[in-house]
Amino acid sequence: MSEQHRRTPLPRHGGWAALAGLAFAVVALLSVLLSGIAINELVASPQGSVSWLTLLVGVGLTGALFWWLLLIRPRRYTLLRGAVAGVLVAFFSYPVVLTLSDLLRRGSLDPETYASRGSNLLLRTVISQLTTGFASTLAFALVGLGLVLVLHRRHPETMRQRDRRGFWRTVPKLGAGLALFLVLALVGTFAVLTLLPLDTESLRANAAASTPAASYEEATAKIEALRAEEATLPLNPRCLSTLLTHGRKVDRVVVFFHGLTNCPAQAEKLGAKLFALGYNVYLPRIPQHGDADQMSLALADLTAEQLIAVGNQATDIAQGLGDEVVITGLSAGGSIAGWIGQHRADADQSIAIAPFLSPNLVPGWANRAATALLLNAPNAMVWWDPATRDNPPGMTYAYPRYATHGLAQALRLGVALMDAAAANAPLAPKLGMLINEADDAVSGAKIEELVLHWQSHGAKVNVVRLPLALELGHDLIDPHQPTGDPDFVYQVMVDMMNGVTPTIPEGAQ
Numbered sequence: 001m002s003e004q005h006r007r008t009p010l011p012r013h014g015g016w017a018a019l020a021g022l023a024f025a026v027v028a029l030l031s032v033l034l035s036g037i038a039i040n041e042l043v044a045s046p047q048g049s050v051s052w053l054t055l056l057v058g059v060g061l062t063g064a065l066f067w068w069l070l071l072i073r074p075r076r077y078t079l080l081r082g083a084v085a086g087v088l089v090a091f092f093s094y095p096v097v098l099t100l101s102d103l104l105r106r107g108s109l110d111p112e113t114y115a116s117r118g119s120n121l122l123l124r125t126v127i128s129q130l131t132t133g134f135a136s137t138l139a140f141a142l143v144g145l146g147l148v149l150v151l152h153r154r155h156p157e158t159m160r161q162r163d164r165r166g167f168w169r170t171v172p173k174l175g176a177g178l179a180l181f182l183v184l185a186l187v188g189t190f191a192v193l194t195l196l197p198l199d200t201e202s203l204r205a206n207a208a209a210s211t212p213a214a215s216y217e218e219a220t221a222k223i224e225a226l227r228a229e230e231a232t233l234p235l236n237p238r239c240l241s242t243l244l245t246h247g248r249k250v251d252r253v254v255v256f257f258h259g260l261t262n263c264p265a266q267a268e269k270l271g272a273k274l275f276a277l278g279y280n281v282y283l284p285r286i287p288q289h290g291d292a293d294q295m296s297l298a299l300a301d302l303t304a305e306q307l308i309a310v311g312n313q314a315t316d317i318a319q320g321l322g323d324e325v326v327i328t329g330l331s332a333g334g335s336i337a338g339w340i341g342q343h344r345a346d347a348d349q350s351i352a353i354a355p356f357l358s359p360n361l362v363p364g365w366a367n368r369a370a371t372a373l374l375l376n377a378p379n380a381m382v383w384w385d386p387a388t389r390d391n392p393p394g395m396t397y398a399y400p401r402y403a404t405h406g407l408a409q410a411l412r413l414g415v416a417l418m419d420a421a422a423a424n425a426p427l428a429p430k431l432g433m434l435i436n437e438a439d440d441a442v443s444g445a446k447i448e449e450l451v452l453h454w455q456s457h458g459a460k461v462n463v464v465r466l467p468l469a470l471e472l473g474h475d476l477i478d479p480h481q482p483t484g485d486p487d488f489v490y491q492v493m494v495d496m497m498n499g500v501t502p503t504i505p506e507g508a509q
Contacts (some may be wrong), residue, residue, distance in 0.1 A: 021064030028059040028484045035363035036445025048105040049440045058097030063089045077151045087179035088145030090136040095125045116386035118162045132365040134186035145425040179431040193369035203416035205343035212319035216249040217318030239263035239290025244281040253322025255314045257333030261399040263290035266478045280321040284314040300403035304413040312338040324348045331356045332410040351432035357414035359445035374408030394480040425457035432462040432496045441474035
């Protein structure tokens, strides 16, 4: 051994463990930036979503721990151990980061919420790991290899192996076996989920299914028949399909589709504003929504076919209510509005508001796998807010829980819309997209992708972005949401309908 190497002290394990944790955390931060997943909060999120701090700390601590466990002994810095450490860091970082995010939001451990919060964390962890875990394990394995190579270059004597037996040889072997199992399981699961058919053929446009109303009288008769049918269901009275009419066909009719777990009451205030402007307004109820029992399980029976059917039915009715038909909606309702814009030339305007094309925690390339996972796994009822297990005050008409099968059907509609938009030009003459940059529920990158698909076919899309500085929540419509600003958002919508550039408050740019 050279004199220089004899003078070079062995690496301090604690320092290298901290350095390894930092390296894994930096790679995690960079991967989020490249994936299109939006992290809006620096320290904490009011909704318990991942913040930059919880991602950095969670991955960093997990990385330092496994590096210390697997490479604790001097001269045991092998490439295999580095790769194994990376795989285990990637896998176990998911629950650590999500748990830190939840704890930082609440600030305390309330035993009464353990079960609901734990179920929510478990679901988010499983979805993330089974859709993106294979990529993160492979990436972190490379990081582990790179760290060991740096150590070998810095301290060549660490390449030598001591023939030790017992515990310090057993732990790496167990870790290697676990790492290999995790990689194979995650890669295999993702491959299977990606190859599973989603059956989007039945979600294509069917011109024969369209029966536009020829007159105002026909349109109102269809609505009355629909409401009579709804009256036989155990619905909240505020959740029946609602028509605000001036008693005749007017220049413009606006159809608004509510979001998942909500009902037409979500847009009561918006409808009143639009009605005061002289528009006829139709607020249809999406099937499986609006039960008087807010703990209803009906949402588990929702299908993408029903979402398309209610979209087509409402568009048909609107033909008799106004000369110009404007179709809009929020979240899952925004996906319906986008589907109508893609497939219906008799929709004069289609304005999608934060359409639910993919959840924010899943990158776009893993969306099909996430959809297949939720479609084929057993249904689960999940609280929107697992800490309170309730809606915001005043929302006595919306479900406080969503069904994973219903969520999957909304995603299935989004997949069908994206496929259609990639292949064909949209038929609606005017298209609009309202993007909320502070939204941590839906994938902004996927929404931008839909806009690009439309624009690639020569369509002009009126894209309006609500800046992150406004800190608006996902539900931009319901006035009971504490993170909303309905008066501002409603005016933005009216401006979009009129082709006027909306005014954004000063300081929001």
